[in-house]
Amino acid sequence: MSASNKQDIVIARDLVKRFPGVGKNAPEIHALDGLTLAIGKGELTALVGPDGAGKTTFQRLIAGLYVPDSGSLTVLDTDVVADPQSIQNRISYMPQRFGLYEDLSVQENLDLYADLHGVPSSERQTRFARLLAVTDLARFTDRPAGKLSGGMKQKLGLACTLVRSPDLLLLDEPSVGVDPLSRRDLWNIIEQLVRDESLSVIISTAYMDEAERCARVYVMDKGRILASGTPEELRQKAAGKTWLAVPPQGVKSRTLQARLLEKRDTVADAVPKGDAVRFICQSADDKATPQEVNATPREPELEDGFMLLLHQAQPKASASAPVKAEMVAAQHNDEDANKPAIAVKNLVRQFGDFTAVASTSFDVRRGEIFGLLGPNGAGKTTTFRMLCGLLPASGGQLEVAGMNLRTATAKARARIGYVSQKFALYGNLSVRENLSFFGGAYGLTGKKLSSQIAASLEQFELSPDAISGELPGGFKQRLSMAVALLHEPEIVFLDEPTSGIDPLARRLFWYTIGELANKGITIIVTTHFMEEAEYCDRIAIQDAGKLLALGTPKEVRQLAGLDHTADMNSAFIAIVENARAKTNGTPAHA
Incomplete structure (x- = not known):
C-alpha cells in the first residue's frame, strides 16, 4: 500500500x-x-x-x-x-x-x-x-x-x-x-x-x-x-509468460484451449481469440508447453496479469480446475443427424404496430455453439424467446429439435434446456431441493432423478444444503446450468449466462459449454461479452430487428472490414454502426 x-x-x-x-x-x-x-x-x-x-x-x-x-x-x-x-x-x-x-x-x-x-x-x-x-x-x-x-x-x-x-x-x-x-x-x-x-x-x-x-x-x-x-x-506481472498458439488444420480453437487448460501444472489460463488461442504459462521458464503447441510469444495484457494473480492465489486442489461436462450426452435419432437443430425462415414478431423481429432466417447445426448478438433493444431477446418456445412468432417458420414450434411446443420444450439471464430458480430452497423440484418437473423420478442430482452436484461442485438465493453469482449460474441439463436435453439456450460474473468464473463456465458441444449438444447463447463470441462456431448480429451479419468470428471480422487480429468488440461496433449509417443514423434503441 x-x-x-x-x-x-x-x-x-x-x-x-x-x-x-x-x-x-x-x-x-x-x-x-x-x-x-x-x-x-x-x-x-x-x-x-x-x-x-x-x-x-x-x-x-x-x-x-x-x-x-x-x-x-x-x-x-x-x-x-x-x-x-x-x-x-x-x-x-x-x-x-x-x-x-x-x-x-x-x-x-x-x-x-x-x-x-x-x-x-x-x-x-x-x-x-x-x-x-x-x-x-x-x-x-x-x-x-x-x-x-x-x-x-x-x-x-x-x-x-x-x-x-x-x-x-x-x-x-x-x-x-x-x-x-x-x-x-x-x-x-x-x-x-x-x-x-x-x-x-x-x-x-x-x-x-x-x-x-x-x-x-x-x-x-x-x-x-x-x-x-x-x-x-499489473500487466508486467505476466511478462515472458504469454503465448499465442494456432490450432492444427481442422482443430477448433476451443478444443486446443480445453487441452491447454487441462495442463494445470504449467498453464494458468487459455482463451480463444480468432483462429488462435492466447495462453499464459505459470513460469517464464516453461518452454515445453509453447513448443508442444507451436506457440509464439505475445505482449502481455492486463487480463493476463489478473488471471495469473488469481491462479497463483488458488489452493492447488481448488474449484479453479475445469469442470468436466461428462454427465450429459445428447441423444439423437440417426435420421435426424443431418437435420439442423434449429431452422428459422422469415421469422417475424410484432407487438402492435412495432416490429421487433423482421423476416429473420438462419439455421443452427447440431453440436454447434451459436451466438446471438446485438445492442440493447436490437430484437435478439425476442428472437431468443421465440426459439425457446416462450413467445409465439407473428409469422414465418420455426423448427426446434425437428419439431414445428407452432404445433408441437410442449414436445419441443421437453428436448431443450434453458438458463435465463436473471436467476430464475427458487431462492429460498436449497441446491438439492431446486434440483429435485425441477427434475420432477422434467419427468425424472426415482433412481434416475437421484443419480442425475448426484452427478450434477459433483459436476458443478455445488453444496447440496446451500440456500440457492444466497449463493455467489458464479455458483448461481452453475446451479442454473445444472438444472437445465438434468433431463439430458438436445439443445441448451443460454441467455447472457455470464452477465455479472468475473473472468475466472466465465472461463470455467465456457469450458463446460465447450465440453457439452463436443458431446453433440447444441448451444444457443446471447452475450454482451464480445470476447465470448470467440467461443462460438458461428455468430449472428442483429439490430433494429434485422439480421446484419452471420458467420464464423473470422467471417464477421471480414464483414466489418477488419483483419484477423482485431477484437470482436471492434467488429461488433463497426457492423452495427455501418448498418445504422446506411439507414438514417439513428440508434436502434433510441
Whole structure:
C-alpha cells in the first residue's frame, strides 16, 4: 500500500467484515479479511476480482451502508463508523441494481432524485441540462424509464446518481448487461466527468478492458488485496509468460484451449481469440508447453496479469480446475443427424404496430455453439424467446429439435434446456431441493432423478444444503446450468449466462459449454461479452430487428472490414454502426 497522505480520499486499515454462513451450520463468511489500502483523490480507480472477493462489500462500507467488524475506514477525512451521514451527504453511489422508477419518465426520475438529495431549485436546470446532454437522453425526457433499453437505463441511473455534484462517486459494475456501444458511451461519460470535474471515482468491474482505462487497479480476492498498481505494472506481472498458439488444420480453437487448460501444472489460463488461442504459462521458464503447441510469444495484457494473480492465489486442489461436462450426452435419432437443430425462415414478431423481429432466417447445426448478438433493444431477446418456445412468432417458420414450434411446443420444450439471464430458480430452497423440484418437473423420478442430482452436484461442485438465493453469482449460474441439463436435453439456450460474473468464473463456465458441444449438444447463447463470441462456431448480429451479419468470428471480422487480429468488440461496433449509417443514423434503441 502507498503511504497515506492528505490526497488519499479513502484509507482502509485491517478492515474486517463478516456475514453469517450460507446454509445449515455453515461457517461465517469473511467478506473482508484484513483489507488495507489507500485510494488517491481525483482519480479513476478500479476494483477487480472474482465473485466473493469483497468488492461490493467494500463499496457499501465506504458508503456507510455497512459497519465494519474491526479495523478502520476513513473516507473524505471522516471516520465512517463515527459519522456515516456526513459521508453520505458528500458521495454518490450507483449499486448494481439501481432503483429507477419505471412508471416515471426520465425527467420525473431526475426530479425525484434531486428532491431526495435536496438539490436546490436554482441549480437543477443547469445540472439536468448537462446530465441529459452528456448521457444523450435529452430527446427522451418524457419517455417512461421502463420503456428504455438496458443501456439507456444505465445512463439514466448514472444521471440520477449525479443529480448532485459529489466529492466521490462509487460505481458497482455499472456496465453489466449493457451492449458494447452503450458500454462505450457510459465510459465516455465517466471519463469526461473525471477529466472536467476532477471527480474521484471508484468502480468495480468484471471487464478488464474497463480496468485498463483506470489510473490504478486493485486486484481483490477473498477479502484481501492480492496486488495493486497501474494497468501497466499489473500487466508486467505476466511478462515472458504469454503465448499465442494456432490450432492444427481442422482443430477448433476451443478444443486446443480445453487441452491447454487441462495442463494445470504449467498453464494458468487459455482463451480463444480468432483462429488462435492466447495462453499464459505459470513460469517464464516453461518452454515445453509453447513448443508442444507451436506457440509464439505475445505482449502481455492486463487480463493476463489478473488471471495469473488469481491462479497463483488458488489452493492447488481448488474449484479453479475445469469442470468436466461428462454427465450429459445428447441423444439423437440417426435420421435426424443431418437435420439442423434449429431452422428459422422469415421469422417475424410484432407487438402492435412495432416490429421487433423482421423476416429473420438462419439455421443452427447440431453440436454447434451459436451466438446471438446485438445492442440493447436490437430484437435478439425476442428472437431468443421465440426459439425457446416462450413467445409465439407473428409469422414465418420455426423448427426446434425437428419439431414445428407452432404445433408441437410442449414436445419441443421437453428436448431443450434453458438458463435465463436473471436467476430464475427458487431462492429460498436449497441446491438439492431446486434440483429435485425441477427434475420432477422434467419427468425424472426415482433412481434416475437421484443419480442425475448426484452427478450434477459433483459436476458443478455445488453444496447440496446451500440456500440457492444466497449463493455467489458464479455458483448461481452453475446451479442454473445444472438444472437445465438434468433431463439430458438436445439443445441448451443460454441467455447472457455470464452477465455479472468475473473472468475466472466465465472461463470455467465456457469450458463446460465447450465440453457439452463436443458431446453433440447444441448451444444457443446471447452475450454482451464480445470476447465470448470467440467461443462460438458461428455468430449472428442483429439490430433494429434485422439480421446484419452471420458467420464464423473470422467471417464477421471480414464483414466489418477488419483483419484477423482485431477484437470482436471492434467488429461488433463497426457492423452495427455501418448498418445504422446506411439507414438514417439513428440508434436502434433510441
